[in-house]
């Protein structure tokens with residue numbers, strides 16, 4: 244039964260091929276049976292071979308979206324995606340402080356897996372200073388972990404220290420997503436540093452595929468959907484990990500190259 248009253252918001256860019264960004268978030272919200280809303284920050288012209296153009300929404304338009312949504316709805320949780328530049332970050336941070344929109348999942352979208360830049364180089368500091376202290380959970384991938392901590396993070400010990408550094412910057416919970424760039428690896432382990440200082444590991448088999456566009460968006464969107472339902476951080480991360488794994492394991496065969504994952508696949512398995 245759909246819980247109509249649970250509203251989950253994505254503050255993100257749209258990727259025109261539907262594999263990542265806002266569309267992937269809304270697919271994930273729908274599959275997890277929460278009512279999804281999309282506050283658009285940017286749009287990219289992309290397909291399974293790459294991203295070919297980007298446009299950032301005017302800050303005044305982003306502001307208007309915050310105002311009209313908060314005038315009319317009670318949002319239970321949100322996630323952020325592509326924020327593009329420091330002006331957009333400043334606007335988003337101001338509104339996260341102004342309006343109570345529930346739990347905050349920060350997905351630090353900096354670059355796609357295929358090397359397209361989605362956040363300006365001069366915006367990292369604003370991300371760290373203005374957004375990190377507001378986050379209930381942040382979900383950096385391997386590349387983003389090094390960028391945000393300024394540390395080399397190869398061993399599990401180093402990943403733990405990196406997570407502690409991000410937590411000290413203000414994020415309550417830190418999910419360090421595991422590497423998956425070695426065709427010989429058998430598992431992918433994401434490490435959560437929870438608010439209580441404990442580490443938790445979430446492990447699934449490694450799937451050797453190029454069809455993994457939008458995995459990070461999907462994981463963070465499902466975490467937001469589950470937090471919106473009132474579930475704990477650990478339960479939300481576990482459901483998101485299971486959901487994302489099933490979506491990778493049952494790809495949709497569209498496009499010629501780096502294809503999307505399948506948001507239909509996990510619905511029956513993770514309810």
Ligand SMILES: Nc1ncnc2c1ncn2[C@@H]1O[C@H](COP(=O)(O)OP(=O)(O)O)[C@@H](O)[C@H]1O
Pocket residue numbers: 356383384385420421423431432433447448449450451452455457458459460462484487488491
């Ligand atoms: N090839 C893979 N096999 C299994 N799990 C994967 C694979 N690629 C990504 N994942 C999982 O997908 C989720 C998103 O991680 P990741 O792809 O690193 O994010 P991002 O899209 O931000 O780079 C994580 O839970 C990660 O463990």
Ligand SMILES: Cc1ncc(COP(=O)(O)OP(=O)(O)O)c(N)n1
Pocket residue numbers: 255256257258263264265286287324325352354355356357361455456457458459460461
């Ligand atoms: C508009 C837009 N936002 C985000 C992404 C990247 O999504 P993400 O899931 O973090 O990473 P990939 O798995 O797609 O590399 C995007 N492509 N477009």
